[in-house]
Amino acid sequence: MQTDSFTVAGQAYNSRLLVGTGKYKDLEETGVAIAASGAEIVTVAIRRTNIGQNPDEPNLLDVISPDEYTILPNTAGCFDAPTAVRTCQLARELLGGHKLVKLEVLGDQKTLYPDVPATLEAAETLVKDGFDVMVYTSDDPLIARRLEDIGCCAIMPLAAPIGSGLGIQNKYNILEIVESANVPVLVDAGVGTASDAAIAMEMGCDGVLMNTAIAAAQKPVLMAEAMKHAIIAGRQAYLAGRMPRKRYASASSPIDGLIA
Amino acid sequence: MHITLNGEPYDASANLLHDLLQQLELLDKRIAVEFNEEICPRSEWPNQAIQEGDIIEIVHAIGGG
Numbered sequence: 001m002q003t004d005s006f007t008v009a010g011q012a013y014n015s016r017l018l019v020g021t022g023k024y025k026d027l028e029e030t031g032v033a034i035a036a037s038g039a040e041i042v043t044v045a046i047r048r049t050n051i052g053q054n055p056d057e058p059n060l061l062d063v064i065s066p067d068e069y070t071i072l073p074n075t076a077g078c079f080d081a082p083t084a085v086r087t088c089q090l091a092r093e094l095l096g097g098h099k100l101v102k103l104e105v106l107g108d109q110k111t112l113y114p115d116v117p118a119t120l121e122a123a124e125t126l127v128k129d130g131f132d133v134m135v136y137t138s139d140d141p142l143i144a145r146r147l148e149d150i151g152c153c154a155i156m157p158l159a160a161p162i163g164s165g166l167g168i169q170n171k172y173n174i175l176e177i178v179e180s181a182n183v184p185v186l187v188d189a190g191v192g193t194a195s196d197a198a199i200a201m202e203m204g205c206d207g208v209l210m211n212t213a214i215a216a217a218q219k220p221v222l223m224a225e226a227m228k229h230a231i232i233a234g235r236q237a238y239l240a241g242r243m244p245r246k247r248y249a250s251a252s253s254p255i256d257g258l259i260a
Numbered sequence: 261m262h263i264t265l266n267g268e269p270y271d272a273s274a275n276l277l278h279d280l281l282q283q284l285e286l287l288d289k290r291i292a293v294e295f296n297e298e299i300c301p302r303s304e305w306p307n308q309a310i311q312e313g314d315i316i317e318i319v320h321a322i323g324g325g
Contacts, residue, residue, distance in 0.1 A: 045323065047322050048266040048267065051266055059290055071321070
């Protein structure tokens with residue numbers, strides 16, 4: 001098959017599955033599951049170091065090496081724009097000037113829904129500061145457009161609340177965002193199983209970002225592989241163009257030449 | 261010297277950021293440092309003096325989605 005890459009911030013990627021590194025049993029499982037997923041872009045969180053505790057603790061970036069993967073630092077856990085911006089600046093310093101970030105500014109602990117006004121504010125600041133901003137947002141098509149106008153390099157609407165595994169709840173909004181956008185659109189958050197990921201891809205999304213669906217599966221490594229196949233299958237189905245839906249049957253075998 | 265280190269009160273004996281990070285065994289780790297809400301690049305660590313009341317954040321990458 002011809003290569004079917006997607007480009008974000010000037011860089012082409014062959015895998016349309018982006019994965020997080022949270023909630024795994026240990027770093028070893030993280031590394032094996034992520035390798036099985038085939039992902040090329042991998043998210044990490046930025047947190048305070050534990051002062052005075054076990055300095056020889058293995059580091060995530062030793063397992064998920066920036067030489068092997070595109071590291072996508074996130075602003076998860078930030079509930080206001082200034083904290084999200086500072087987190088991105090720390091991430092850029094940590095990763096030696098790396099400009100690609102996943103912006104998320106959350107509004108509420110219970111739903112982890114994005115605080116859209118704060119997200120817009122942070123996106124504007126970050127874009128002006130030279131960051132390539134992949135932005136987590138609600139599935140509101142007008143807000144998606146605003147974020148694109150600000151200069152975000154990818155729009156990432158939620159399928160359902162973070163970690164809920166409920167699948168795409170608002171298909172027509174996602175479709176509207178996909179059809180209107182001139183930058184990549186990735187479903188981020190809410191995918192529960194392989195069919196959810198395939199549906200997102202069949203709708204024309206450029207990719208899917210997920211964490212819990214893999215990490216919280218009974219067998220994370222097997223689910224990582226399932227997700228890899230689901231993303232490829234969904235993408236190929238999108239490119240192939242599905243048959244039209246019909247209300248009544250249409251025989252697959254010809255009528256001519258029947259024996260009676 | 262009383263400073264705030266990662267949100268907690270901390271009594272620092274080092275006068276330079278570099279020395280503090282050495283004491284904490286973090287010098288050769290993959291970390292980034294914010295000094296009074298400004299990024300302090302690694303190249304500046306040897307020159308960055310620590311004074312009473314400074315606020316230092318030291319971060320690293322951990323698992324997240």
